Each structure stands twice: as structure tokens, then as C-alpha cells.
Amino acid sequence: MLAPLAGYTDKAFRQIARSLGADGAVSEMVSAEGLARGGEKTEALLERFPGEDRLVVQLFAPSDDPVRRAMDRLLEYAPTAIDINCGCPVPKVVKTGAGSALMQDPPMIGRIVRAIKERTDIPVSVKFRLGWDSSSINYIEFADAAVEAGAEMLTLHARTRAQGYSGTADKKAFRKLSRHFSGSGVLLFASGDMFTPQDAMQAMGEYGMDGVMFARGAIGNPFIFREAKDLRDTGSYSLPSTAERIDTAMHHLDLMIEYFGEGIACREMRKHLMAYIKGIPGSSRAKNAIGSATTRQEMKQALNTLR
Numbered sequence: 001m002l003a004p005l006a007g008y009t010d011k012a013f014r015q016i017a018r019s020l021g022a023d024g025a026v027s028e029m030v031s032a033e034g035l036a037r038g039g040e041k042t043e044a045l046l047e048r049f050p051g052e053d054r055l056v057v058q059l060f061a062p063s064d065d066p067v068r069r070a071m072d073r074l075l076e077y078a079p080t081a082i083d084i085n086c087g088c089p090v091p092k093v094v095k096t097g098a099g100s101a102l103m104q105d106p107p108m109i110g111r112i113v114r115a116i117k118e119r120t121d122i123p124v125s126v127k128f129r130l131g132w133d134s135s136s137i138n139y140i141e142f143a144d145a146a147v148e149a150g151a152e153m154l155t156l157h158a159r160t161r162a163q164g165y166s167g168t169a170d171k172k173a174f175r176k177l178s179r180h181f182s183g184s185g186v187l188l189f190a191s192g193d194m195f196t197p198q199d200a201m202q203a204m205g206e207y208g209m210d211g212v213m214f215a216r217g218a219i220g221n222p223f224i225f226r227e228a229k230d231l232r233d234t235g236s237y238s239l240p241s242t243a244e245r246i247d248t249a250m251h252h253l254d255l256m257i258e259y260f261g262e263g264i265a266c267r268e269m270r271k272h273l274m275a276y277i278k279g280i281p282g283s284s285r286a287k288n289a290i291g292s293a294t295t296r297q298e299m300k301q302a303l304n305t306l307r
């Protein structure tokens with residue numbers, strides 16, 4: 001699956017990822033409080049691309065109360081599953097008690113999951129970390145609290161909150177988690193340093209996970225979904241050509257323009273395009289041009305210099 005990535009996994013990026021083999025995707029994180037209040041920006045995050053047949057919607061909330069109040073609005077969007085963010089390390093979120101702050105309060109994740117389960121049969125998923133820091137590793141206890149309350153899917157980002165996104169993910173934790181829930185029917189996803197198709201195979205083979213979420217590994221490289229499936233199904237895979245990378249980047253840009261308008265699209269696409277062209281000979285000059293481009297034509301001109 002394509003992991004939730006705030007600022008990235010909008011409907012255009014999800015469409016690109018799905019077209020290249022992702023079996024599913026998670027929305028950007030959505031504030032339960034914002035949803036409960038009917039915020040337009042919040043609801044825009046829930047829109048799907050035409051034909052998007054399934055979408056896991058991720059909520060962040062410090063407690064069950066805003067989640068309860070958000071349910072009416074949320075259910076109008078018929079999410080395929082509802083995921084609770086217990087991993088976000090950003091101070092603005094953590095300060096409120098949401099995101100990775102929930103790792104310090106396992107009973108609260110139970111309350112949140114139960115609040116959803118009381119309202120709907122839609123599967124509930126929880127995405128969490130190893131613990132708050134290296135001296136408070138509690139992912140098994142935390143996962144137990146979520147599952148006892150009714151969660152059917154778990155995604156472990158195998159880092160602590162203190163690690164943020166740096167340092168290496170402790171992938172052995174995947175094995176511990178999969179052994180712990182062996183035979184339980186809980187669907188287990190791996191997250192953390194998923195940068196190659198081999199990383200996915202290892203998580204699903206050696207470590208016994210049911211699936212993986214590609215996050216930073218998919219930014220500028222949505223081909224990773226196809227590569228991972230090819231590796232799984234045929235034992236090998238090939239990398240995209242430069243032409244395909246540029247064509248896909250342009251298609252992504254066009255979808256963004258269609259969905260959000262040229263101004264927003266050009267601004268939001270810079271970070272994606274920089275990632276698409278990374279490593280292509282001549283990319284540093286193109287990066288400068290992309291950095292200052294404000295129209296579709298200027299963006300495309302910059303990309304075309306790399307063909």
C-alpha cells in the first residue's frame with residue numbers, strides 16, 4: 001500500500017501509485033476535530049480520484065470524543081477502513097495529545113477504536129510506533145489494546161517517536177509483532193525503511209508481515225509498487241527508463257492541475273518532481289528550473305531537457 005504522507009498522498013499521487021500496482025492507499029492524516037466541525041480543507045482531503053474504489057482514511061485525534069463527533073461526516077465518505085494515527089512526531093500534533101503522544105496512553109487507543117466500532121462495521125486500523133523513546137518500547141502492549149478494542153489491521157512504523165524519521169527502523173520488531181498475532185486474523189503491515197522491493201519481500205517473508213506500506217520510498221518512485229509485485233510474482237523486476245520516469249512525472253503534474261488548478265499544482269509538484277528526476281544526468285540544472293517554474297509549460301520544459 002501507499003503509506004499516509006501528509007502533504008503528499010492526495011488523490012493525484014494515490015492515482016499514480018494505484019495505476020502502478022499499489023493495492024490500496026491511505027489518505028493524508030485528517031483532523032477528527034476539523035472533520036467534526038465540517039472544515040472545508042479537512043473534507044477536501046477525503047475526496048477520491050475518479051474510480052478510486054477503496055481508500056483508508058486516517059484520522060488524528062487526542063481522544064475518543066472528537067472521533068465520535070467526526071463519525072457522521074466521515075461515514076458520508078464511505079472509507080474502506082478507518083486508520084488512527086499514533087505515529088506523528090510533529091510537536092504541533094503531539095502537544096495536543098494526538099499522533100505519537102497516544103503511544104504513552106494505550107487505554108486511550110482502546111477507547112478511540114471502541115468509539116468507531118460502536119458506530120460502524122467498517123474495519124479499524126491503527127498505525128503506531130515502537131514506543132515513545134528507546135526506554136519506553138511498548139508496541140506489543142499498545143497493539144494488544146487496539147486489537148482488544150476491535151482493530152482489525154495494524155501498521156507498525158518500526159521507529160520510536162524520539163527517532164522521528166532518522167536512524168534505522170528496527171525491522172526485527174516486525175517478526176515479534178507477527179509472532180504475537182500469529183493466527184489471530186489481524187492484518188499486519190510493515191512501515192519503516194521500505195525503500196526497495198527487497199525490503200518488502202523481507203518484511204513479508206522473513207518477518208511474517210501481511211503487507212507493507214511504501215512511504216518515502218514511493219515519493220518520486222511510484223514504480224516501486226510494480227517492482228515489488230514483479231519481484232514477488234516472477235523473482236525479478238526492471239527499473240523504469242528515464243522516459244517513463246519523465247512521462248509519469250508529467251502525468252502526475254497534469255492530474256494535479258486537473259484536481260487543484262495550475263497555481264497550487266505547480267507549487268505542490270516541486271517536491272515530487274525533484275524526487276522523480278533525482279539521479280538523471282543533468283537533473284541539477286532541471287531542478288533549478290523546476291524550483292522557479294510557476295506554470296505547466298515551464299515545468300514541462302524543465303522536464304523535457306532531461307529526455
Ligand SMILES: Cc1cc2nc3c(=O)[nH]c(=O)nc-3n(C[C@H](O)[C@H](O)[C@H](O)COP(=O)(O)O)c2cc1C
Pocket residue numbers: 003004005006007028029058085086087088127157165191192193194195213214215216217
Ligand atoms: C513527509 C511525511 C509525511 C508523513 N505523514 C504521515 C501521516 O500523515 N500519517 C502517518 O501515519 N504517517 C505519516 N508519515 C510516516 C510514513 O507513513 C511512514 O510510516 C514513515 O515515513 C516510515 O516509512 P519509511 O521509512 O519507509 O519512509 C509521514 C512521513 C513523511 C516522511
